[in-house]
Amino acid sequence: MTKSELAAVFAAHQDRYLSEWRRFLEFPSVSADPARAPDCRACADWLAGHLRTLGFTACQVPTRSHPVVFAERPGRPGAPTVLFYGHYDVQPEDPVALWTTPAFTPTLRNGRLYARGAQDNKGQLFAAFKGIEALIAANALGCTLKILVEGDEETGRLALLDVFASGEPNLKADLVMAADTGTVSSGAPTLTMGLRGIVTLTAVLKGPDHDLHSGIHGGRAPNPIHGLSRLVASLHDAEGRVAVAGFYDGVREPTAEERQLANASPFDATWYQRVTGVAPLAGETAYTPVERTGFRPALDLNGIHSGYGGAGSKTIIPSEAMAKVSARLVPGQDPDRILKLIGDHLRRHTPAGFTIDITEPAVGGPAVRVNLDSAPVRLARSVLGELSDEPTAFLWEGASVPILSHLPKVAGGEALLVGFGHEEDNIHAPNESYSIEQFRLGFLYTGLFLSRLAQG
Amino acid sequence: MTKSELAAVFAAHQDRYLSEWRRFLEFPSVSADPARAPDCRACADWLAGHLRTLGFTACQVPTRSHPVVFAERPGRPGAPTVLFYGHYDVQPEDPVALWTTPAFTPTLRNGRLYARGAQDNKGQLFAAFKGIEALIAANALGCTLKILVEGDEETGRLALLDVFASGEPNLKADLVMAADTGTVSSGAPTLTMGLRGIVTLTAVLKGPDHDLHSGIHGGRAPNPIHGLSRLVASLHDAEGRVAVAGFYDGVREPTAEERQLANASPFDATWYQRVTGVAPLAGETAYTPVERTGFRPALDLNGIHSGYGGAGSKTIIPSEAMAKVSARLVPGQDPDRILKLIGDHLRRHTPAGFTIDITEPAVGGPAVRVNLDSAPVRLARSVLGELSDEPTAFLWEGASVPILSHLPKVAGGEALLVGFGHEEDNIHAPNESYSIEQFRLGFLYTGLFLSRLAQG
Numbered sequence: 040m041t042k043s044e045l046a047a048v049f050a051a052h053q054d055r056y057l058s059e060w061r062r063f064l065e066f067p068s069v070s071a072d073p074a075r076a077p078d079c080r081a082c083a084d085w086l087a088g089h090l091r092t093l094g095f096t097a098c099q100v101p102t103r104s105h106p107v108v109f110a111e112r113p114g115r116p117g118a119p120t121v122l123f124y125g126h127y128d129v130q131p132e133d134p135v136a137l138w139t140t141p142a143f144t145p146t147l148r149n150g151r152l153y154a155r156g157a158q159d160n161k162g163q164l165f166a167a168f169k170g171i172e173a174l175i176a177a178n179a180l181g182c183t184l185k186i187l188v189e190g191d192e193e194t195g196r197l198a199l200l201d202v203f204a205s206g207e208p209n210l211k212a213d214l215v216m217a218a219d220t221g222t223v224s225s226g227a228p229t230l231t232m233g234l235r236g237i238v239t240l241t242a243v244l245k246g247p248d249h250d251l252h253s254g255i256h257g258g259r260a261p262n263p264i265h266g267l268s269r270l271v272a273s274l275h276d277a278e279g280r281v282a283v284a285g286f287y288d289g290v291r292e293p294t295a296e297e298r299q300l301a302n303a304s305p306f307d308a309t310w311y312q313r314v315t316g317v318a319p320l321a322g323e324t325a326y327t328p329v330e331r332t333g334f335r336p337a338l339d340l341n342g343i344h345s346g347y348g349g350a351g352s353k354t355i356i357p358s359e360a361m362a363k364v365s366a367r368l369v370p371g372q373d374p375d376r377i378l379k380l381i382g383d384h385l386r387r388h389t390p391a392g393f394t395i396d397i398t399e400p401a402v403g404g405p406a407v408r409v410n411l412d413s414a415p416v417r418l419a420r421s422v423l424g425e426l427s428d429e430p431t432a433f434l435w436e437g438a439s440v441p442i443l444s445h446l447p448k449v450a451g452g453e454a455l456l457v458g459f460g461h462e463e464d465n466i467h468a469p470n471e472s473y474s475i476e477q478f479r480l481g482f483l484y485t486g487l488f489l490s491r492l493a494q495g
Numbered sequence: 496m497t498k499s500e501l502a503a504v505f506a507a508h509q510d511r512y513l514s515e516w517r518r519f520l521e522f523p524s525v526s527a528d529p530a531r532a533p534d535c536r537a538c539a540d541w542l543a544g545h546l547r548t549l550g551f552t553a554c555q556v557p558t559r560s561h562p563v564v565f566a567e568r569p570g571r572p573g574a575p576t577v578l579f580y581g582h583y584d585v586q587p588e589d590p591v592a593l594w595t596t597p598a599f600t601p602t603l604r605n606g607r608l609y610a611r612g613a614q615d616n617k618g619q620l621f622a623a624f625k626g627i628e629a630l631i632a633a634n635a636l637g638c639t640l641k642i643l644v645e646g647d648e649e650t651g652r653l654a655l656l657d658v659f660a661s662g663e664p665n666l667k668a669d670l671v672m673a674a675d676t677g678t679v680s681s682g683a684p685t686l687t688m689g690l691r692g693i694v695t696l697t698a699v700l701k702g703p704d705h706d707l708h709s710g711i712h713g714g715r716a717p718n719p720i721h722g723l724s725r726l727v728a729s730l731h732d733a734e735g736r737v738a739v740a741g742f743y744d745g746v747r748e749p750t751a752e753e754r755q756l757a758n759a760s761p762f763d764a765t766w767y768q769r770v771t772g773v774a775p776l777a778g779e780t781a782y783t784p785v786e787r788t789g790f791r792p793a794l795d796l797n798g799i800h801s802g803y804g805g806a807g808s809k810t811i812i813p814s815e816a817m818a819k820v821s822a823r824l825v826p827g828q829d830p831d832r833i834l835k836l837i838g839d840h841l842r843r844h845t846p847a848g849f850t851i852d853i854t855e856p857a858v859g860g861p862a863v864r865v866n867l868d869s870a871p872v873r874l875a876r877s878v879l880g881e882l883s884d885e886p887t888a889f890l891w892e893g894a895s896v897p898i899l900s901h902l903p904k905v906a907g908g909e910a911l912l913v914g915f916g917h918e919e920d921n922i923h924a925p926n927e928s929y930s931i932e933q934f935r936l937g938f939l940y941t942g943l944f945l946s947r948l949a950q951g
Contacts (some may be wrong), residue, residue, distance in 0.1 A: 195807075235710060239808035248772025254691060254894030257823045258778035258793030260771060264818075265796060268727035274720060279714075315716055316704025316814075320848040322714035340721060341811055342802035347819050351651075351855060352695035354821050354895075355797055358772075362720075363803050365810050367713045392776040399807060414770030438710030 040179045042425055045486040048173045049479055053295035055193050057152070059089070060165050060478070061145040063127075064154040066278055070105055070128035070194045079105040079190045086188060093172050095186065100208065102198035105190030109208045112175070114183035118493045122185045122450050123171075124443070125164035125219060126192035129156035132240050137469035143405045151472040159466035162473035163218040164188065166481030173486050181493020185212055192219075192429035192442065199442050203449045211250045212450040214415050214492075217443060218481055221460030223304050223432040228423035228480075230409070230416065231431050232297075233333065236368030237403035237439040238378045239341075242385050243361045243396040244270065250346070251356040261392030263360035264345050268394075271362060273388045274338055281338045281366075283384040289371035293334040293435075296411065300433035301329050333435025335366045338381070367437060370408045404444025407454055415492070422487045423457070426480060457484060496635045501942040504629045505935055513608070515545070516621050517601040517936070519583075520610040526561055526584035526650045526893070535561040535646045542644060549628050551642065556616055556664065558654035561646030565664045568631070570639035574949050578641045578906050579627075580899070581620035582648035585612035586923045593925035607928040615922035618646065618929035619674040620912055622937030629942050637949020641668055648675075648898065655898050659905045668906040671873050671950075673899060674937055677916030679760050679888040684879035684936075686865070686872065686889050687912035688753075689789065692824030693859035693895040694834045695797075698841050699852040700726065701815045706802075709810040717848030719816040720801050727818060728850075729844045730794055730837075735778050737794045737822075739840040745827035749790040749891075752867065756889040757785050774882060789891025793823045794837070823893060826864045860900025863910055869905050871911045871948070880945045882936060908911035914941060 040048075049056070066082035066447060070076045083106045087097040090218045095110035105128060114120070131140035131450065132155045145154035156162065174180035187210065191198040203210070210381040222229040246263040247256075276282045306328045311319050322331040331337070345360030347353035366377055382397050411433075416472045447454045459477045460466065496504075505512070522538035525531045539562045543553040551566035559582060570576070588598035588611045596602040601610035606863065612618065630636035643666065647654040659666070678685040686906045702719040703712075732738045749757065762784045767775050778787040787793070801816030802811035822833055838853050845851045865872060867889075879887045915933045 041753060100783045150903060165889075188909075197708070220633065235713075237710065237810070239810070241808075246773050251771055251823060252894060253795045253797055254693070254823055255788065255892070256771065257691075257795045257821075257893060258787045258791055259504065259784050259893070260773050261777045262795050264727065264799050265777075268724040268796070271724035272728040315707060315712070317702050317716050317848055319715045321717045322719075328715050331714045332711065335714055337709075339709045339713045339718050339810075339812055340724070340802070341709055342719050342804050342813070343724070344800050344804040345814065346796070346798035348798050348800040348817065353797060353817060354693070354695070355796075356795055357798070360799065361804065363711075363808060365709060365808060367710055394774055401808065403747060436711070437713060437715070438708060 040174060040486055040490045041178055041485060042483060044177070045170070045173060045483050049482055056169050057475070060152065060162065060362040063161050063165055064145040064156050065143055067143045068128050068190065069131050070191050071131055074101045076105065077470050079128060083108050083190060086127055090186060093168065094175050097221045100202055102146040102191070102201055104196050107190065107199065107202055108188040110186040112180070112184050114493065115181045116464065118181040118183060119213040120183040120185065120211065121489065121492070122187060122210055122452065123189045124168065124215060124217045124446055126160045126190065127188050127222060128190040128192050128193050129159070134469060139470055145404060150476065151474045153470055153472040155471055158460050158464040158473035159469050159471065160192065160219045162478060163460065163481055166478045167485040170482040170485030171203065171489065174490055179490050182489060185210065185246055186458070189442070197441060200445065203445060204249070210450050212251065213452045215447050215450050215452050215454045217456055218438070218485070219459045220436070220458035225304060225429070225432070225460060226461060227429040227432045228427045229457070230419055230423070230431060231436055232409045232411065232433050233334070233435040234407040234443060235437055235439050236372065236374055236406040236444050237365060237441060238368065238374045238401065239363070239365040240378065240381065240400040241361065241363055241398045243359050243398065244389065245359045245394045245396065246392065247356060247358050250358050253354040253356045256356055259357050261390070262356045263393060264357065266390045266393045267343065267345065267362060268385070269390055270385060270388050271340055271343065274384070278324060281336065283338065283380050285380050286336065286338070286377065290336060290369055293330065297334070297435070298330060301333050301435050302327055304432055327487045332437030334369060336369050336372055339365055341365050367439065369406045372406065374403065374405050403439060404441040407440070407443050407447065409454055413453055415453065418491055419455060419457055419488060422484055425487065426483055496630060496633055496942055496946045498635070498939060498943060501626070501629060501939050505938055508826050512625050513931070516608065516618065519617050519621055520612050521599055522569060522857045523599045524584050524646065525587050526647050527587055528906045532561065535584060539564050539646060542583055546624070549624065550631050556658055558647070558655040559700050560650065560652050560655055561645065561659055563643070563655065564644040566642040568636070568640050570949065571637045574637040574639060575668065575669040576641065577945065577948070578643060578666055578671045578902070578908065579623065580673045580902055581644045582616045582646065583644050584646040585615070585617070586649050589772060590925060594927055606932065607930045609926055609928040611927055612821040613927050614916050614920040614929035615927065616648065616675045618675060618934060619916065619937055622934045623674045623941040626938040626941030627945065630946055635946050638945060641666065645898070653897060656901065659901060668908045669905050670908045671906050671910045673910070673912055674914045674941070675896070676892070676912045676914035679890055680918060681760060681885070681888070682917060683885040683888045684883045685913070686875055686879070686887060687892055687914070688865045688867065688889050689891040690863040690899060691792070691893055691895050692828065692830055692862040692900050693821060693897060694824065694830045694857065695819070695821040695859060696834065696837065696856040697817065697819055697854045699815050699854065700834065700845065701850045701852065702848065703812060704815050706811040706814050709812045712812055716812050717846070718812045719849060720813060722846045723799065723801065723816040723818060725846055726841060727796055727799070730840070737792065739794065739836050741836050742792065742794070742833065746792060746825055747827040749786065753790070753891070754786065757789050757891050758783055758921040760888055786892030790825060791896055792825050792828055795821055797821050823895065825862045828862065830859065830861050859895060860897040863896070863899050863903065865910055866913060869909055871909065874947055875911060875913055875944060878940055879945065882939055
């Protein structure tokens with residue numbers, strides 16, 4: 040189908056699309072809230088039913104948490120297989136009082152639909168489904184399409200890993216698509232070229248077997264806060280590099296083209312300071328702020344706790360001190376290896392007089408990288424170029440989507456991440472919304488891309 | 496009076512002493528618990544009444560917290576004036592379930608009286624009062640005696656400072672005595688020769704104006720946990736010395752005699768490790784463990800808190816990180832000056848990208864030092880020598896009693912700290928107790944000491 044054919048379909052069916060999209064949003068499928076498990080099930084039921092009306096066979100795969108919806112429609116022999124990933128669960132609507140209209144009563148204002156999930160991920164996902172529906176109706180969907188929609192993206196439970204391990208359903212595909220990302224801040228069409236991987240652990244430095252009186256023992260008993268502070272300080276050098284031996288081994292340097300594309304939209308330090316309250320001073324000075332989060336790994340303490348924290352003072356030498364550590368990974372870094380290197384560093388640098396316990400080491404997943412030179416990326420660039428006058432932006436994200444670290448490997452295909460989210464959509468926050476125009480772009484992009492992919 | 500005369504009085508009146516001591520212990524004068532303020536008042540009432548029956552004029556001085564009991568009895572013209580300090584308030588009895596018999600139902604078992612406050616401080620204080628009573632009855636108390644018993648020693652509220660500031664009652668004295676200390680671990684009679692002073696502050700290192708996503712911002716946004724860890728690590732050098740510029744300026748070195756007396760009972764590192772769970776590895780290696788807490792100042796972190804502390808992980812770069820800092824001071828260190836030096840160090844070493852807030856700087860008080868060559872100390876040594884076959888021990892304590900930092904200055908007299916507490920008395924813990932024998936020693940010591948002081 041051409042852009043104008045798809046645009047005509049959209050115009051003809053827009054009211055129905057909107058009404059179905061509203062229905063999808065009315066389910067309060069808040070995965071974190073055990074009381075809403077029935078709502079998650081009802082949402083999965085509705086979604087599976089809806090995909091059947093589009094011409095898919097659809098089933099639900101039970102997990103240790105919420106069910107996964109899996110749908111499939113065979114394509115022409117020889118045409119590629121696409122696995123489309125999304126999630127039907129949403130963030131809690133807290134703080135409820137800050138919503139202008141109720142979170143699960145979708146409301147249209149000024150061309151934007153307001154509801155929890157309006158964008159993340161129900162809106163972006165449903166726009167793609169309507170694009171697919173249009174192709175099917177026009178007999179223009181050549182590829183075999185598998186759809187995998189989970190109900191635990193927002194919980195971090197990684198319930199899908201059990202499904203992957205079981206080998207059922209068959210998720211093999213040539214290409215893994217997701218519409219769960221956003222654009223650069225200018226709003227230009229954006230290809231997300233990478234996500235960082237993640238590993239986490241908890242370290243507890245143990246000293247005295249109970250809290251000691253800091254008068255009786257101060258200057259004699261080893262203080263776990265002093266020890267842990269030295270240990271944490273040892274994790275970075277004075278230039279902001281991670282000082283864990285071997286941490287950077289094998290890290291792939293960005294190519295000249297990747298650097299050029301990543302830095303194409305200049306990083307605005309003033310804007311950064313305004314929205315975060317800090318200057319982008321951390322990390323490796325040899326890289327631009329965009330490169331540091333896009334191409335370079337990082338190690339951050341996410342928590343540190345020990346001893347007294349109330350008003351005034353309580354003069355103790357605490358028995359132990361705890362730190363939460365996470366690392367963001369880039370291609371070339373194996374999560375298990377990095378976890379071991381960090382653990383080794385912490386053990387080797389534990390000061391005399393203390394013991395260290397490393398617990399909860401969680402292998403989140405490796406980095407995701409999209410290949411700039413692959414045929415699907417070239418096709419996506421050309422489609423995005425057709426949809427906008429602005430040049431397509433290339434975004435190497437610092438954040439991690441652990442399931443997307445695993446899915447391309449499980450599918451045996453490469454990833455393609457195109458989404459139309461904007462900062463103003465307020466995902467995870469009160470008054471989440473998604474504009475009809477963004478929805479329409481997602482519809483057009485999916486329709487055009489899949490239409491051309493089967494031709495190619 | 497002689498030792499045998501005092502011993503005879505004790506034997507004759509022991510049952511009454513015990514019964515009055517029990518009455519004193521029955522008041523649940525837990526100063527930290529607002530619900531027990533009436534019990535604190537009732538205890539102060541009873542105590543003032545009791546001191547009147549001994550021949551004192553007694554009054555209660557209101558404070559912003561619990562009342563202070565002040566009693567006075569004039570002595571012979573020309574005889575010295577002694578101010579006797581103690582406290583009628585006690586620690587909470589938590590955890591209640593661990594008491595064999597109720598905390599406020601004093602119970603005698605195997606020659607020990609079990610109750611909250613049995614030793615700290617009601618028992619030690621009351622033993623001294625009975626010694627004073629014996630002297631008065633025998634017309635042998637020559638000195639003018641002022642008794643100051645507060646109800647806020649266990650709260651750290653320093654309510655007495657207001658009383659000191661008011662100048663009423665008149666606390667001028669030649670000698671300030673307290674019976675709120677213990678013996679060395681062998682149980683040998685002990686002169687406490689010093690207490691360290693203390694200052695405390697809270698430091699908050701501020702970075703982003705809200706918690707940031709550590710994926711999006713990791714390796715770009717300054718992380719307050721990293722910053723605070725470096726800042727805390729900068730407070731000590733690799734040899735365990737405090738690295739705050741000027742911290743040791745003016746610190747008085749112990750004399751050869753002080754060092755010899757302090758190290759007379761050898762420090763048992765094996766015992767230390769058994770009771771604390773750590774080897775005495777911290778502090779300045781040029782000093783013995785006993786000297787480190789007795790003669791050297793220390794700086795300890797008492798708390799550090801930032802970011803996530805629950806199970807698993809929450810991948811944030813926290814907005815701020817907080818530290819609780821305290822320093823233990825020795826003679827030659829002015830509390831205000833040390834507080835300023837620590838604050839200056841923290842501000843000067845604050846890493847780029849952060850701001851630091853220093854709050855709640857509390858001037859606890861300077862160190863207390865007893866003069867080895869003073870007449871009262873020589874007298875106390877001779878009295879203790881008469882009461883025991885063991886040589887008198889000299890203890891330079893690492894702990895602080897902020898009120899005792901101020902009281903000698905307010906009184907204009909020197910301090911004399913002799914107590915008979917043992918580790919096994921379990922002060923501040925369940926099943927606190929004090930033996931009849933310890934009580935008797937306190938009685939004999941106070942009687943003999945005050946009897947000879949007026950003669951001398």
